[in-house]
Amino acid sequence: MSTAKKGPFFLTNTLTRRKEEFVPLRPPHVGLYVCGPTVYSDVHLGNVRSFLTFDVLYRWLTFVGYKVRYVRNITDVGHLTGDVDEGEDKIARRARLEQLEPMEIVQKYTNGFHDVMRLFNILPPSIEPTATGHLIEQIAMVQRILASGFGYEANGSVYFDVPGFATKHPYGELSGRKIDELLANTRDTEGMEEKRSPLDFAIWKKADPSHLMKWPSPWGEGFPGWHLECSAMSTKYLGGTFDIHGGGMDLKFPHHECEVAQSVAADGHAPVRYWMHGNMLTVNGRKMAKSEGNGFTPEELLTGDHKLLEKGYSAMTVRFFMLQCHYASTLDFSNAAMQASEKGLERLEKAMALLPGLKPGDADGADIEALEHRCHAAMNDDLNTPVLIAELFEAVRLINSVNDSKLKLTAGALERLRSLMQAMVRDVLGFRAEAGAGGDDRMLDALVQEFIHLRAEAKARKDFATGDAIRDRLGAIGIALKDSKEGTTWERT
């Protein structure tokens, strides 16, 4: 709608390490690719943060009017544990441990991933391609890399020749690495005899006969290298050059750096115009990671059944907690912070619930349009959700003041406030209204209203003891009564 909404959107481009105005290649279309999960185990809260960051990006781009094709892959093969040459495929390993077919593992954890995304109200992408579903594209890309001279075959595997590539093209720009420093810092090359350089990485790996996940290729039976799938699938669905590629900070090197090199080698040009990296969720100052053992699953979060959790927290509380921090900063998980977020979200949601019932006045006590502009400006400034939330609390103050008859807003201003809050809270930040905040259940509401009448009668005859007893006993079962000039309202506690 308004141009204000579409006003310049700035985001930090990892390639240049600065905020740049975002201008799509082919407006109004935007191509967005985000590295999805490797489906070999449950996602934890740190993973959620990354997907949440790009969910908000997707929501914002959509809100300002772009037609976004959002591709987020599922990695279901090729991701090895430990050392590149000696590691075992993560999914195959899990299949062995759980005594299941690899594809059963893939399905199981893909289902789990989707459940978690729904729980946190993270929208599904437009396309969710899998690596195993794109072997032909990956093999073709390996062939293009070989044709370019930057790949070589060794004993049924194909490797990317990083030093060779670096003599002709920049390598390391994205992650700020220098090839000499990388070479100087490499560890021992034990078990890497197939590679010409320790910096080289596999784009196709030979599979031994015992391997469960393998496919025929021009180089024999094998499977694709981890970095290749993203390059092949992003090219297929978004084109050789597309707008935004996102992922966690920890993927910057080597994963994304390798993607850049692969595309340049295979197709002759850089694949991505804007790279975005979300920062880590930490616990006691340390990155939450599967390997650290300091992660917890969404189920444990909801129930509070984990040694790091003092109690359970709702998915929306976590969403609020995470969005109160900028995506590019590390965020430390703590129970105190979670409890503060729980209260804050509750205050926001209470104001949202008041919104439909507000009565218009005959004056405008606040400039809603200016507030709206500040909200849009916050998001346009590199998705500054903490500043947006700060503005929303300004709106909360206005809503409560109107509700208390301390402030007047005309019908027009109220309408604008309502649509602003709906847009920012629900559409952009993606806070789903959670049931129970006062009147969703008609029968329960009718019942509580009866008690409110009884209590009002008691109070009318100055029988405060009875009135207080009604309030206290309802309070004991989780229903709080609140008196005001307009009458008594209730809510769950």
Next chain:
RNA sequence: GGUCACGUGGCCGAGUGGCUAGGCAGAGGUCUGCAAAACCUCGUACAGCGGUUCGACUCCGCUCGUGACCUCCA
């Protein structure tokens, strides 16, 4: 060891060369029979030491501390 970040009031966290972030907790007030909620007011935060500047929390340097990446990890 190399590279790159970060260090903000009781807690979590934005931001800026000079002007109140916000949330939670705390204090006082208004309202109320009381309470809760709501609203109003309050805290003189920016790791330390130097430097640049009329002026720095914000720029530069050093010191200390913490973390990330360099190997799979969102």
